[in-house]
Amino acid sequence: MDDIRDIKGPVPVPEPAGPGGLLAGLGLAALCGLAVWRWRRRRLRPGRPALRAAVRALDALEGEGGALADRDHYFRLAEVVRRILAVRLAEAATAMTTAELEPLLTRLAPDMAAEAAALLARAEAVCYAGQAVDAPTRRRDGQTARRLATAPLP
Numbered sequence: 001m002d003d004i005r006d007i008k009g010p011v012p013v014p015e016p017a018g019p020g021g022l023l024a025g026l027g028l029a030a031l032c033g034l035a036v037w038r039w040r041r042r043r044l045r046p047g048r049p050a051l052r053a054a055v056r057a058l059d060a061l062e063g064e065g066g067a068l069a070d071r072d073h074y075f076r077l078a079e080v081v082r083r084i085l086a087v088r089l090a091e092a093a094t095a096m097t098t099a100e101l102e103p104l105l106t107r108l109a110p111d112m113a114a115e116a117a118a119l120l121a122r123a124e125a126v127c128y129a130g131q132a133v134d135a136p137t138r139r140r141d142g143q144t145a146r147r148l149a150t151a152p153l154p
Contacts, residue, residue: 047087047153054084054149062142070126070133077145078123081116084148098124112151115144 042049057080061073068076082101085093089104096104098120105113119141125131133141 050087051084051149051153054080054087055146057083058142058146058149066135070138071130073138074123074126074133074141077141078120078127081119081123081145081148084145085116088148088153108148109151112144112148116148119144 057076061068061076061080079094082094082096085091085101085105089107091104093101093104098117101120102117105117107113108116122131122133122137122141126133
């Protein structure tokens with residue numbers, strides 16, 4: 001055991017990777033960079049997917065046209081608008097009443113705030129008091145909801 005011949009000989013060093021290995025490494029680094037970039041983008045702007053979903057819901061509501069009664073139409077429209085406001089105001093707007101939402105609407109642009117307040121008040125009157133709404137008002141309220149959903153995020 002004390003003899004030097006028991007020691008293992010040197011192990012040959014593997015040859016460095018060729019250009020294929022370098023390209024594979026760069027590709028993997030690029031994919032990792034893309035994944036981090038997408039993750040950060042979603043994290044910094046979390047409301048964009050929610051607003052896109054709201055626009056799709058508005059499209060579906062508009063696609064049904066006049067098939068829905070005023071009450072059903074405004075129930076669905078108010079629900080979509082509350083989801084939009086939840087993203088825009090960073091508040092739990094879906095769980096708030098119109099009276100609770102009105103002071104928070106001042107965070108929006110003044111014209112948007114007034115239109116959103118009017119839409120929510122009209123929706124409450126239609127849904128709970130049975131007030132009738134004409135077709136131009138329905139269309140205008142749909143356009144207001146669409147403007148709220150498509151306006152750029154701050």
